[in-house]
Amino acid sequence: MAKANGDHTPARAAVTIEFEFFAYSEPQWDRIKVAVDRLGLDADQIEREISPVIRTTLRSSIEFVVSQYSPTRLQPRPAELRALRNDIEKLRVSIIDALFVEVELVGRPASFARRLLPAVDGDMETATRDYFAKLVRNLDRMIEQAGQRGGNARKTARDQCWSELLAIWCDLGGKPRGRAAAAFLWVASKPVMGDAIPAHKSIAKWLERRLSTP
Secondary structure, eight states: OEEOOOOOOOOOOOOOOOOOOOOOOHHHHHHHHHHHHTTTOOGGGOEEEEETTEEEEHHHHHHHHHHTOOTTTOOOOHHHHHHHHHHHHHHHHHHHHHHEEEEEOTTOTTOEEEEEOTTSOTTHHHHHHHHHHHHHHHHHHHHHHHTOOHHHHHHHHHHHHHHHHHHHHHHTTOOSSSHHHHHHHHHHHHHHHGGGSOOHHHHHHHHHHHHHOO
16 A cells, blocks of 8 residues: 655745846857867857757857856845755655655555655656755855855856856867966956956966866
8 A cells, every 4th residue: 555755845935036148249259269179179060968858059058158257147135045045955855755655564554665656767866865965055155156245256256157168168178277278268258257357377377276176
């Protein structure tokens, strides 16, 4: 005999974020194409897989990353982020419970064992736990950034932007350090960072520090 798991009401917290999508001008994109050409690739012909069913162009991927740079473009409300963070465990338990059914053990009245529903992958509980752990880490960083002001907030946003651009660069086959990587980060982020962006040499040093940080 099977019985349903206990009722857990999922969290309904929502985060309001103001977002302005950035698009490169053709001259700006041409400069990025030159940087990518150093890898022997045509930037206009590259697509990236976002999910098993969604693919997007390299240009759109980079534009999305740099769109997130400026704190004036992303304005999460700290109170909403904290409320969502506090409800994460309840939401995780609700999802896990939906994957299982409790089965009464033969010969042991009132004793039950949890069994995955037939259509559920065997690793779903572990995968769900890992995903929520990652979600918590990201929310904690978002809360920290939302509480920052001025230069600290801009530096955090810059580092995140460069880290995501570097991930794209390495995905294309580039190395995580050196002049070519620094040139790519500079040319991709210059249009949104403007005069705040440092010289190539400073970005190269940032790459070195990033690799040496545990």
